[in-house]
Amino acid sequence: MSGILVIGGYGAVGAQVSTTLDGWFPGQVIAAGRNPDGARLPDTVRRARLDLADIGGLERLLDLDPITAVVLCVEPADATVAETCLSRGIHLVDVGASDHLLRQVEDLTDRATVSGATGVLSVGLAPGLTNLLARRVHDRVGGAQRIDITVLLGAGERHGADAVAWTVARLAQPAGARPRRYVMPGYGRRIAYPLDFSDQHSLRRTLGVPRVATRMCLDSAFSTTLLAGLRRLAVFRVDRRPALRHLITAALSRVHIGGDGFAVRVDAVNGDRHAALALTGNGQSRATALVAAHVTRTVLAGALPTGVHHIDQLPALAGIPEQLAAHGILRTSCRADRRRSTS
Template sequence: MRSLDAPLPRSQNSARRPSPDQGSVVIVGGYGAVGSIAAVALAERGIHVTVAGRDLGRAQRLARRLPGLIHPQRVDIDQVDQIDRLLDGAAVVIMCVERHNEQVARSCLERGIHFVEVSATAEVLDGIERLDALAKRAGATAVLSVGLAPGLTNVLARQCVARLPSATSLDVTVLLGLSGDHGPDSVRWTMDNLAASRGGRGAQRKRVPLPGFGRRTAYPFPFADQHTLTRTLGIPVTTRVCFDSAAVTSVLFGLRAAGLFRIMDRLGATSALAAGSTRLRLGGDRFVVQATAVDGTGAAVTSAVTGRQECRATAVVAAQVAEQLVRQPSRPGVWHLDQVVDPNEFLHELGQHDLAVHHEI
């Protein structure tokens, strides 16, 4: 699979009519924060798109933005027969929800349908990785770690190791904007992981220089990229997170250290907190994803990507991967993003999507 192509059109007037001989891209959770942006981007590139989920009204409202280009469909993925009907005529499925991911992936791959997963949860990705033999038998491709972290972080990490082949460890840092375009599912995922984990084994908080923000304290956090990259790159990888407000970062991780989030989780209060936090405006919408590889002599290389609106960036990456699978499928099997794109080409093309790439030795 090649890396990102030309920039996705943003004007409805630039939409191309779908080709009748190509399959559609089905987006499960297609009217959410990531799925809706990916749906519009793909439709404007001339791809048949079906946006699916339990709320048909939301799917219909999105479809009205591009009449004839986006098809709304109600689906409850708790019902196996509804999944089967949803896949009729599909070429690619993008999974933008965290429910029955492995089951949906299996249903796709059994039918030779390509699959794109945007989940950041290690257990979800591990389950789909186990379907590699099935994907190869069926001639289908599943691409995992599609988004920011995992996703861009994986690509940056692989590029850093290529620049420093003697690397013996790798640090990934993610800075998130508190007032970005992330939806309630993204906030809930963050809250759940604040409650569930203190970070990687033996990992400590660290002061990290980040482009545009200076030195920030980042805390270990259980993004899936560190588990995947430790295995695929063969060196220990730690991912840390902070927010654009240093004060909020300090408060949140202080509360985590005190066990407050675990108590709230046991009381069932994290969902309410997540819902309320989406209405707060405590910071901006800028983000940074960065990787630093270090070897035994102390030599280090760093690569980073900066931009605005995390969900938009995730959606752009997901749409590009899905379009490539429709037009020119990759090798069959289950792969992570950094295994199916050329890191240098991929990062070079990001500039066309209002994302800046930073390299430092």
């Protein structure tokens, strides 16, 4: 096997992806990004400087080292990075969470098939684990007419600047759906607010479900209420004032009120049939990194078809929640099935 390139390999997620893969494939991992000295990595992980704005730099890096798979842990401006990899027959594991970018990569499936490459999208916690749970509850109700995804994140976990900026950008968008209350295992009944996660869009395409909505809350009820209030006041809608957007992002990056726990719950409804699955754990960034690492290992084992697929379209990846439980990431799995929906 040749090398594994982790782009964004020095960030909160990328560094953990690099470390995990290095444990399985020692000496084969290259962590790349703009700050090679910015993360603690095993000595066996090679480092490379890479700015995704410079596609020529990526091409030179791919020419210099024989790369078999690329794990993309940062969101590029467009699908050029994915196209560069897939057209060369290099497998791609994409941790991105913006639907407009994932759609662009979906369009590369024919090119990936011709080159013999596999691209896996919706890799992480949300999207990722949420997609896998959605597939399970969809099947349990015999084809859902509505899926509701609820994500509870730990407000005390330290996230990378890119992740905070992504969230601020979504908070600037119209809500699109109504808030809902759900019982989140380990946290009780919580109100969650709609947020534009990519899973609610991609699942309509992969599962054919007409109505999918994703909502988010924080483990700190105070922080959830605060963000919801600021959103109603349109504080985050500062597209024409990038300096203000930067200040808001920097401020939120420094606020850590809460713990590092997370919970995801997915409900499916089909007529009078209702099924729900929920998972809880600790360390959102580590969970995302482990999902990406397990997907990459499965890709390298040759267990996945060529072309571009979302994680919920690949039966070989259906057991990832159980694999994360073996790492001690997931604490509980709660199930509920009813003949009549009460949500």
